[in-house]
Structure formats: C-alpha cells, structure tokens
Amino acid sequence: MKYLIAGLGNIGPEYALTRHNIGFMTLDRLAAQHDFRFSFERLAYTAEWKHKGRQIHFIKPTTYMNLSGKAIRYYMDTLKIPIENVLVIVDELQLDFGTLRLKPKGSHGGHNGLRNIEEILGTQTYARLRFGIGSDFPRGRQVEYVLKAFTDREMDELPVFLDRAGDITLSFCTSGVQQTMNIFNQ
Template identity: 85%
Template sequence: MKYLIAGLGNIGPEYALTRHNIGFMVLDRLAAQHDFKFSFERLAYTAEWKHKGRHIHFIKPTTYMNLSGKAIRYYMDAHKIPVENVLVVVDELQLDFGTLRLKPKGSHGGHNGLRNIEEVLGTAQYPRLRFGVGNDFPRGRQVDYVLAPFSNPEMDELPAILDRAGDMVLSFCTLGLQQTMNIFNQ
C-alpha cells in the first residue's frame, strides 16, 4: 500500500515558523522522530519511509502554497497513488489554534493551496488534515496573520500538537481514514 502525505507551506527561512507552514512543520516533526530525511527533488522536498507494511511518500512542495497541486499531481502520478491515499496537511483559520480535524473531502474555503489542488486534481474529494491556527486578526489582515510566526504561548503548546498531528498521519496510513477520524477528531 502506497500513500502520499503532502504538508503544505512555503519555502524559505522567512516562512519557517509561520502559521501557513504548519504542513511542513508536521512532516519535519515526523522525520525527526522517525529518522528519515528529506531531499530536494522535482517540485518538492521528498522523503520515503516504510511503516507497518505501508510505503509512505512525504512531500513538502517547493512550488509555494498557491501552486501546491502541481507537486501533488506529479508525485501521485510518479508513484501511482490513488487520490484516496493522498493526505494534505494544511493550516485552517476556521479552527481554534491546536484543533485538528481529519476530513475525507471539503471545499477550499478560500485557502489558495487547497483551491489549486482542487483545480489540478479536478476534485475536492481528497482527504485533508486541517490544523487549526485560529483567526485572531483584524478584518483584511488574513495574509499578515498566516505569514506571521506563532506567538510564544502557541510555540510552547506546538510540540504536543505536532505530535498528535503526526499520530493522525500515521493512523491514516495504517488504520484508514474512517477509523482515524473516529479516534482522533475531537
């Protein structure tokens, strides 16, 4: 069984610890815990790891957020991974900070990365792990908020939440979408 886990974010040190890069952060945390490394390939930083009989391909697209679909489509095709075995890890303004929700499908909700994935794949029927980053920003300042670093109190809480998100990713690959939703969705 093959899986593709796409953590969304933007490349470059100026984006490293920003809310919009939570997808990268989840995959980096998994890599550190399970001792696999990312390397630069076409359209993404990639890593492969075998876990409980599953072959998991991880990507951190280097296309920037707004063109994430291009990298996802490329690696789905390259590894012959069906859309139901793709999981997109993404920041979510509509959820309180630290809330995690696994969904089998959904709209892009104004998120440009998800919008592009939907356009490129031709469907919104793909699993996604929505990582709540909150929405504590003045009207019209959404971009500034998602491209800003987490607050110090949020940074203190982040490791435990990243661990839970990583557990959800691995559960998706081993137990499946529905069982993982039953176990982890709060």
Template identity: 75%
Template structure:
C-alpha cells in the first residue's frame, strides 16, 4: 500500500516555528523519530518511509501555504496515489491548541491551503488531520496570529502534541481512517 502525507506550511526560517507550520513540524518530528530525511525536489521537500509494509511518501510543499494544492496534485500523480490514500496535515484555528482531529473529508473552513487543494483536486473528499492552534487573537489579526511563533507555554506542550499527531499518521497508514478516527478523535 502507498500513502502520501502532506504537511502544510511555509518555507523559510522566519516561518519555522509558527502556528501555520504545524504540518511541517509533524513531518519533521516523524523524520527525527524514524530516521528518514527530506530532500528538496520539484515543488516540495520529499521523503520516503517504509513502515510496517507500507510505502509512505511525505511532502512539505515549497509553494507556500496558499498554493499547497499544486505540490499535492503533482505528487499524487507522480506516485499514483488516490485521494483516499492522502493525508493532509493542517493548522486549525477552530480547535483549541493541542487538539487533533482526523476526518475523511470536509470543507476548507476558510483555510487558504485547503481551498487551493480543493480547487486543484476538484473535491473536498480527502483525509485531513486538523492540528488545533487555537484562536486567541484580536479581531482582524488572524494573519499575525498564524504567522507568529507558538507561545512559550505552547512550546513546552508541543512535543507531546507532535508525537500524538505522528501516532495518528502511522495509524492512518496501518489501520485506516475509520479505526484512526475511533481511536484518536475525542
């Protein structure tokens, strides 16, 4: 079985530990724990990971958040992976920090990265792991909030949340979406 895991974020050191880069952080944590490396390729940093008989392709798009669909579509075609075998990891304002939800489909909910993916895939039916970043910002300051680093309190909890997100990714690839939802969604 082949899978494609796309962690969304923005490239560049100025975005490294920002809330909008939660998807990148999840994949970086998995790479550190399972000893695989990302390489710069067309439209993304890519890695390949063999886990429990699964071939897992991972991408961190270099197209910046708002054009994430371009890289995802390209690698779905390259690896011949269907939408059901894709998992998009994305930051989510509507969930409190540290809350993780995996869903088989859904709307973009105002997230520009997901909007671009839906536009280029022509569907909302692809699995996504929503990584809660909270919404503790004044009205009209959403962009500043998502492009800001996690607070020191959040940073102390972040390793545990990233580990749980990694567990969800491995469960998705080995147990499937339904079992993963049953085991991890609260």
C-alpha cells in the first residue's frame, strides 16, 4: 500500500519558521524522529519511508503554496497513488493555534494552496490535516500574519503539536481516515 503525504509551505529561508510552513515543519519533524531524509526532485523535496507494511512518500512542494496542486498531481500520477491514499497537511486560520483536525474532504475555505489542489485534482474529496495557526491579526492583514514567524511562546509549544500531527499522519496511513478521525479529532 502506497501513501502520499504532502506538507504544504513555501521554499526559502525567509519562510522556514512561518505559520504558512506548518506542513513543511510537520514533515521535517517526522523525518528527524524516524531518520529519513528529503532530497530535491522534480517539483518537490521528497522522501520515502516504510512503516508497518506501508510505503509512505512524503513531499514538500517547491512550487510555492499557491501552486501546490501541480506537485501533488505529478507524484500521484508518477507513483500511481489513489486519491484516497493522499493526505495534505496545511495551516488553518479558522482553528486556534495547535488545534488539529483531520477531514476526509472539504472546500478550500479561502486557502490558496487548497484552492489550487482542488482545481488541479478536480475534486474536494481528498484528506487534509488542518493545523490551527490562530487568527490573531487585524482585519486585512491575513497575508502578513501567515508569512510571519511564530511567537516565542508558540515556538515553545509547537513540538507537542508537531508530534501529534505526526501521529495523526502515521495513523492515517495505517488505520485510515475514519478511524484516525475517531481517535484524534476532538
């Protein structure tokens, strides 16, 4: 069984610890914990790892957030991974910082990365792990907020949430979306 896990973010050191890069951060944390490495390939940094009989392919698209669908479609097609085995990890303004919600489908909700994935795949029916980044910004300052680094307090708390996101990701691959939602969604 093959799985494709796409952590969304933007490439470049100026984006490394920003809220919009929580997908990249989640995959980097998993890689550090399980000793696999990313390498630069076509349209993404990629890694693969075997876990409980599953072949898991991880990608961090290099297409920037707003064109994430291009990399996801390419790796789905190249690796022959069905959409039900795809998970996208994405930042979510509508959830409090650290809140994690797995969903089997849904609208893009104004998120440009998810909007592009929906356009490229032609469907809203793909699993996504929404990672809450909060919405503590003045009206009209959303872009500034998501491209800003986490606060010191948030950085101190982040490892616990990244570990939980990693647990959810691995559970998705071994137990499926429904059972994982039952275990982890509150």
